[in-house]
Amino acid sequence: xxxxxxxxxxxxxxxxxxxxxxxxxxxxxxxxxxxxxxxxxxxxxxxxxxxxxxxxxxxxxxxxxxxxxxxxxxxxxxxxxxxxxxxxxxxxxxxxxxxxxxxxxxxxxxxxxxx
Amino acid sequence: xxxxxxxxxxxxxxxxxxxxxxxxxxxxxxxxxxxxxxxxxxxxxxxxxxxxxxxxxxxxxxxxxxxxxxxxxxxxxxxxxxxxxxxxxxxxxxxxxxxxxxxxxxxxx
Numbered sequence: 001x002x003x004x005x006x007x008x009x010x011x012x013x014x015x016x017x018x019x020x021x022x023x024x025x026x027x028x029x030x031x032x033x034x035x036x037x038x039x040x041x042x043x044x045x046x047x048x049x050x051x052x053x054x055x056x057x058x059x060x061x062x063x064x065x066x067x068x069x070x071x072x073x074x075x076x077x078x079x080x081x082x083x084x085x086x087x088x089x090x091x092x093x094x095x096x097x098x099x100x101x102x103x104x105x106x107x108x109x110x111x112x113x114x115x
Numbered sequence: 116x117x118x119x120x121x122x123x124x125x126x127x128x129x130x131x132x133x134x135x136x137x138x139x140x141x142x143x144x145x146x147x148x149x150x151x152x153x154x155x156x157x158x159x160x161x162x163x164x165x166x167x168x169x170x171x172x173x174x175x176x177x178x179x180x181x182x183x184x185x186x187x188x189x190x191x192x193x194x195x196x197x198x199x200x201x202x203x204x205x206x207x208x209x210x211x212x213x214x215x216x217x218x219x220x221x222x223x224x
Contacts, residue, residue: 004157035214042119043158043202043214056211090157101146101165104212106157 003027006091006107014115015081021110023074023091030096032074033104034066037088049074050096081114088112117141119215121203126221127193135188135201135218143208149177149188150202152217158202162188190220198222 004025013019025032034046048056049068063085065077074091088111092104118140127133139147146165150158164170164179164186176189190197200217207213 033212040123040216042216043204045211045213048211101163103148103160103163105160106150108155108157 004091004093004105004107006089006110008110009108010111010113012113012115013078013081015083017081018077018079020078021076021089021091021112023076023107025072025074025091025093025105025107027093027105029093029105030071031094032068032071033092033094034074034076035090035092035106037090037109043090047076078112081112083114086112086114117205117207117211117213119203119205119213121201121215121218123216124219124221126223129193129195129222129224131193133190133193133220135190135203135220137186137188137203137215139184139186139203139205139215141184141205141207141213144181145206145208145210147177147179147186148204148206148212149175149186150204150214152200152202154199161201193222195222195224 007022031050033048036044045058046060047066052068063080067075088109090109091107094104095102121137149161152158162177169178174191179186200219202217203215
């Protein structure tokens, strides 16, 4: 139990499907993040929310749409994805985006396969 | 963008010591983190350095030289359970956290 829970753990979807990834943190943190992890590549930051406000959109295609209804929940809505979007999607939270020494706590990720 | 480099793979024997190097070039600096990630699991926090020098935490130590843009993670008395990927991450001047590609460490009996 990491304090950050992601569902589902695995997802297979077609290129015309619409699905959503869910992340919930029970740590009382104010910042939440979506990262993409592809094999042999660095973790890529996708989106950052700090106090429910989006503070970072790292040139992510519009087929990925984040939603942060409150500081404990974060969603990633997916539609018309491409096979190259297949990856591990990791959610993380930290106390506050603007503090240097606050480490990020990660969920276990959603393994996404686009067919 | 940020540039964080670390070796792809390292192999060591149980009981030995392994040093994983990380070099970085970022716009500003607000700390360097090391994470451990076992296959199929979440990355977990190992250490944080913001000042030059060595931080020791049990079998794991992390070193930072800001002037050289360099850090290393030292794993002592290696155990089989230490086989994992080790991620170097740097928080830049805008507090954005960027990661290296990770170093896969394999511990052999």
